[in-house]
Amino acid sequence: MNAVRLTPPSGPVRATIPLASSKSESNRALIIDALTGFRCQLQNLSTARDTQTMIRLLSSEGQSAGPSTADVLDAGTTMRFLTAYFAVTGQQKVMTGTPRMCERPIGILVDALRTLGAEITYLKNDGYPPLQLNGFQASGVDRLSIRGDVSSQYISALAMIAPMLPAGLTIELTGAVGSRPYIEMTLEQMRHFGADVTADWTNNTITVAPRPYVPTTFAVESDWSGASYWYSVAALAEDESSEIDLLGLKEKSLQGDSAIVDIMRAMGVDSTFTDKGVRLTKRPAETSLAWDFTDCPDLAQTVAVCAAMKGVTLTLTGIESLKIKETDRVAALQAELQKIGAELVEVEANLRYEVRSLTPQTLQATPQIHTYDDHRMAMAFAPVAMRQEVIIEEPGVVAKSYPSFWDDMKKVVEVSQF
Ligand SMILES: O=C(O)C1=C[C@@H](OP(=O)(O)O)[C@@H](O)[C@H](O)C1
Ligand SMILES: C=C(OP(=O)(O)O)C(=O)O
Known part of the structure; x- marks a missing residue:
């Protein structure tokens, strides 16, 4: 097995972290660029595997005569955005990914694309990849309803291709809307590239006019989801004079995960924005915190672990979507938090969870954390x-969003591979 052993620092933490750039912003920019015929200038694209996979699959498009295979590996946005893009551009493609990707639902998006005129067949299980795209003949439909409570990526995917449809598209979201800031990020980036988009959040309706994108320049920001781990490092630093500088972040961001600023204020971290990014310093923490993660599901694991280590009682709501991500993150947290002396308790079925310290504390001497891909x-x-030595199994998994994570981590703790 491949693993890293991390050993605590002896004094205060002083580090400057360059951070990865956002894979979410990058993957949207790449789809829109493709829809302009690759005429945009995209700056600071992410080195994340999810973005590199998107670049590779877009650059190999149309190279073979028959249907070629687009293997997105484990990248959700790449799967959902490319399915919509290849569909509307009438390309013959087999869309597939890792075994876990083939367990992540896509039926809601496929149904919507079929309504718009895409010919799509499932190659294995209905509602899941792998699937085959067989061409597109616009149906003339210019309005559709789609569930908003499974994955926002379906809605972002549809919105981004909507300017190419003969009459544009009005999308009505039904049910509760999860990960809404990601939809807003999509619409903001579309507007940046000249799209005519309106969102009525009272009625959960998005309207996109049939107006082509205008090629332009776009610079991707640093990744707020990646920043969250550094907030947790600062929150857990024992020395009160610890300071971490995170580069390339903006206070007003397209990324909803910038909510980590407010969450971590309660967990003992102050944020000061500068022209280079944000400086993290320490402040007193609360003893309990309740947070709704509907808008920022990718922060839930960071905050749960941080609360467990600090002994902060944390109530989490809005984490339903965690079960259909890279792994079932609720089950994975339940198993691994035990190793650091805490438990994740389901207080109200599927709705409300609590992170509590176990009594007596069953903290393992050197917990060995399984990472579930x-x-x-x-x-x-x-x-x-x-706070204590820890072993993280299969550390290479970080390449999906933050390939230089362990190099950055070496600035605050000792990291040895074995
Ligand atoms: O659109 C995006 O870039 C993302 C949307 C979210 O997914 P869901 O909409 O499935 O919650 C998030 O978890 C994912 O990491 C990235
Ligand atoms: C859920 C994630 O990504 P995706 O859905 O794009 O695979 C993530 O990065 O945490």
């Missing part, structure tokens, strides 16, 4: 090393 399990548990 999930980058966020590895990165969420790494800050445990601020």
Whole structure:
């Protein structure tokens, strides 16, 4: 087995972290660029595997005569955005990914694309990849309803291709809307590239006019989801004079995960914005915190582990979607939090959970954390090393969103591979 052993620092933490750039912003920019015929100038694209996979699959498009295979590996946005893009551009493609990707639902998006005129067949299980795209003949439909409570990526995918439809598209979201800031990020980036988009959040309706994108320049920001691990490092640093500088972040961001600023204020971290990014310093923490993660599901693991280590009682709501991500993140947290002396209790079926310290504390001497092919399990548990030695299995998983994570981590703790 491949693993890293992380050993706590002896004094205060002083580090400057360059951070990865956002894979979410990058993957949207790449789809829109493709829809302009690759005429945009995209700056600071992410080195994350999810973005590199998107670049590779877009650059190999149309190279073979028959249907070619687009293997997205474990990248959800790449799967959902490319399915919509290849469909509307009439390309013959087999869309597939890792075994876990083939367990992540896509039926809601496929149904919507079929309504718009795409010919799509499932190659294995209805509602899941792998699937085959067989061409597109616009149906003339210009309005559709889609569930908003499964994955926002279906809605972002549809919105981004909507300017190419003969009459544009009005999308009505039904049910509760999860991950809404990701939809807003999509619409903001579309507007940046000249799209005519309106969102009525009272009626959960998005309207996109049939107006082509205008090629332009776009610079991707640093990744707020990746920043969350550094907030946890700062929250868990024992020395009150610890300071971490995170580069390339903006206070007003397209990314909803910038909510980590407010969450971590309660967990003992102050944020000061500068022209280079944000400086994290320490402040007194609350003893309990309740947070609704509907808008920022990718932060849930970071905050759960941090609360467990600090002994903060944390109530989590809005984490239903965690079950269909890179792994079942609720089950993975339940198993691994035990190793650091805490438990994740389901207080109200599927709705409300609590992170509680176990009594008596069953903290293992050197917990060995299993990562379930999930980058966020590895990165969420790494800050445990601020307080005690910890082993993280299969550290290479971080490449999905933050390939230089362990190099950055070496600035605050000792990291040895074995
Ligand atoms: O659109 C995006 O870039 C993302 C949307 C979210 O997914 P869901 O909409 O499935 O919650 C998030 O978890 C994922 O990491 C990235
Ligand atoms: C859920 C994630 O990504 P995706 O859905 O794009 O695979 C993530 O990065 O945490």
